[in-house]
Structure formats: structure tokens, C-alpha cells
Amino acid sequence: MKAVIIKAFGAPDGLSVVDLPKPDPGPTEVLIAVEAIGVGGVDALIRNGSLAGWGFTEGLVPGSEVAGTVVSVGHDVDESWIGRRVWGFTGLGGGYAEHATADIDDVVPLPDELSAVDAVTLGSSGVVAHFALAHAHFEPGESVLVRGAAGSIGILTVQLAARGDASAVAVTTSSAERGEQLRKLGATHVLDRSGEGDAPPAYDVIIDIVAGPDLPKFFGKLKPNGRLVVVGVVGGQPPADFGTTLMAAFRNSLTFSTFSADTVPVEQRRTVRADQFAAAARGELPLVVHEQLPLDDVVLAHRKIDAGEVFGRIVLIP
Numbered sequence: 001m002k003a004v005i006i007k008a009f010g011a012p013d014g015l016s017v018v019d020l021p022k023p024d025p026g027p028t029e030v031l032i033a034v035e036a037i038g039v040g041g042v043d044a045l046i047r048n049g050s051l052a053g054w055g056f057t058e059g060l061v062p063g064s065e066v067a068g069t070v071v072s073v074g075h076d077v078d079e080s081w082i083g084r085r086v087w088g089f090t091g092l093g094g095g096y097a098e099h100a101t102a103d104i105d106d107v108v109p110l111p112d113e114l115s116a117v118d119a120v121t122l123g124s125s126g127v128v129a130h131f132a133l134a135h136a137h138f139e140p141g142e143s144v145l146v147r148g149a150a151g152s153i154g155i156l157t158v159q160l161a162a163r164g165d166a167s168a169v170a171v172t173t174s175s176a177e178r179g180e181q182l183r184k185l186g187a188t189h190v191l192d193r194s195g196e197g198d199a200p201p202a203y204d205v206i207i208d209i210v211a212g213p214d215l216p217k218f219f220g221k222l223k224p225n226g227r228l229v230v231v232g233v234v235g236g237q238p239p240a241d242f243g244t245t246l247m248a249a250f251r252n253s254l255t256f257s258t259f260s261a262d263t264v265p266v267e268q269r270r271t272v273r274a275d276q277f278a279a280a281a282r283g284e285l286p287l288v289v290h291e292q293l294p295l296d297d298v299v300l301a302h303r304k305i306d307a308g309e310v311f312g313r314i315v316l317i318p
């Protein structure tokens with residue numbers, strides 16, 4: 001089968017399209033004939049080697065989210081899965097391929113009305129957005145700022161905060177055009193990346209996909225009892241002494257935390273994912289696909305991510 005490997009960490013042209021044997025599903029896995037592959041910001045971090053310490057190695061087939069049809073199952077999995085259209089999380093890698101395996105716990109059936117492309121636009125990011133807001137104890141009527149809102153996680157966080165009756169949903173983004181697109185999805189105020197703009201001075205909740213050197217500045221945008229949850233690090237690590245700013249605001253009772261969907265029990269992830277797929281199939285959760293590209297154009301897809309061109313999701317089609 002056709003697949004992509006990370007031949008060498010670094011620039012996008014370290015990715016290579018190769019021929020590999022079709023994988024066999026393990027006892028608790030299914031084998032999926034892939035129709036669509038979601039490409040996220042995290043894939044670029046894995047490819048350039050930033051996450052090498054977390055078990056991502058050269059030679060890996062990257063990609064963690066696919067949608068397609070189950071063609072075979074491991075011996076502990078019910079054979080009735082064969083022939084079903086599903087979304088699947090493939091783990092550390094294995095997604096950029098014509099066939100991919102996923103553990104049955106990480107497989108969710110797709111409603112007939114939901115395309116494979118839409119499924120991989122929503123599947124991972126929607127769950128991260130949902131549980132990040134829950135981790136921040138977001139309540140209706142509270143104000144939210146989404147930092148790094150133009151990516152797939154940010155777009156869904158904006159939509160879920162707006163649907164959750166936030167009193168304001170501010171976003172940071174690099175262009176006025178993106179700001180307008182985000183307003184159509186529920187944003188009420190648009191700030192530049194540094195947090196400047198015509199918007200409320202402080203928020204109950206900040207969902208931060210950026211981190212990086214500016215992180216401490218955003219503690220100053222929390223209301224008393226405000227919560228800032230870091231979900232991603234597309235801007236790099238924060239300064240080592242970032243906690244000093246938090247301690248300086250001691251009397252505001254602020255909360256800082258990280259959030260990873262890995263800590264959400266698998267059953268809760270499956271339930272929320274299935275609910276979100278159903279909502280998207282009913283047209284209640286508009287999905288933003290930046291572009292669909294053939295798997296052969298994987299280098300181009302990653303160049304577009306590195307160039308900061310992508311608003312929403314890039315989807316590869318094998």
C-alpha cells in the first residue's frame with residue numbers, strides 16, 4: 001500500500017511516499033481502508049522533530065486520524081464492524097496511508113450524512129475543544145478568549161463557546177480576513193496575536209493553543225477567579241519563569257493548567273465524539289476544511305502548514 005514516512009526530521013521534504021505492507025490489525029484493532037486523513041498542527045511538530053522525546057521517531061508513518069471503511073478486524077473484535085464507515089484514532093502514527101489500524105476503543109461509527117473529510121476535520125479537534133472548555137470549568141454567561149483560534153482546535157473552541165452561550169468570544173489571529181471568518185463562526189471580538197484590539201480587557205476563561213514567549217502577558221487578561229488552560233504550544237515553550245507573573249497576581253485567585261485529551265476516559269471521548277458527529281451531520285456544527293490534497297502531495301500540505309497558510313483543516317486523500 002501507499003504510505004508516507006518521516007525519512008528525516010526537519011523540513012517538509014523529509015517526508016517520503018513509499019510502498020509498505022498493509023498492516024495486520026492486532027487482537028483489539030480494526031483495519032480501515034482510508035478515505036480521508038486529517039492533518040493537524042501537531043503533525044508538523046512531529047515531522048520537524050520537536051516531539052522526538054515523546055516517542056516519535058524517524059521512519060514513522062505520521063498521522064493519527066483517519067476515516068474510511070473497516071475491512072478486517074482482530075480476533076477480539078466483533079466481525080459486525082466489517083463494512084462499517086468509521087472514524088479512527090491511529091495512535092502515535094500510521095494515519096498517512098491507504099490502510100490504517102485503530103484500537104476498537106478509538107473507533108466511532110459515522111452517520112451516513114457525514115463525509116469522511118468532515119469526520120477527520122472534527123474527530124480529534126472537537127473532543128479537545130469540548131474537554132478543554134470543561135477543564136476550564138466554562139459556564140454559560142462567562143467570557144472566553146481563544147488564543148490561536150485559526151487552527152482546527154481553535155475554530156471548534158470558538159464554535160462550542162458560542163453555542164455554550166458565552167457572553168463574549170474573543171480570538172487572537174494574524175489577519176483581519178481570518179478575524180472575519182472567525183466572526184462568522186461565533187467570535188465577537190478579534191485581537192492580534194499579541195492580544196491587542198477592540199475587546200473586553202479581561203476574560204473568565206482563556207483557551208491557549210499558542211503558549212510561547214507571550215504566555216505570561218495573557219495572565220493579565222484574566223478576570224479575578226479566571227482560568228487559563230494551555231492546550232497547544234504552536235508558539236513554543238513559555239519562558240521558564242512564567243509562574244512569576246501568575247504569583248504577582250496572587251490576589252486575583254487565578255488558575256493555570258495544561259490540558260491533554262489523553263487524560264479523558266475513553267468512554268467519555270467516544271460519547272462526545274459521537275454526539276459531535278451527529279450534530280455535524282445535522283448541519284449544526286459547520287466544519288472548516290482548508291483544502292483537500294492527494295496523499296502524494298503530503299510535502300505540499302506540510303509546506304502550507306509551515307507557511308501559516310492554513311485556516312482550519314488540511315485533509316489528505318489516499
Ligand SMILES: NC(=O)c1ccc[n+]([C@@H]2O[C@H](COP(=O)([O-])OP(=O)(O)OC[C@H]3O[C@@H](n4cnc5c(N)ncnc54)[C@H](OP(=O)(O)O)[C@@H]3O)[C@@H](O)[C@H]2O)c1
Pocket residue numbers: 040041042045124128147148149150151152153154172173174175178193209210212230231232233234235236259260261262308310311
Ligand atoms: N491538548 C490536546 O489534547 C491536544 C491534542 C492535539 C493537538 N494538540 C496541540 O495543539 C496544537 C495544534 O493545534 P491546531 O492544529 O489547532 O493549531 P495550528 O493550526 O497549528 O495553529 C493554530 C493557530 O495559531 C496561530 N499561530 C501559529 N504560530 C503562532 C505563534 N508563533 N504565535 C501566535 N500564534 C500563532 C496561527 O493562526 P494565526 O496566523 O491566525 O495567528 C495558527 O493557525 C499543537 O501544539 C498540538 O500539540 C493538543
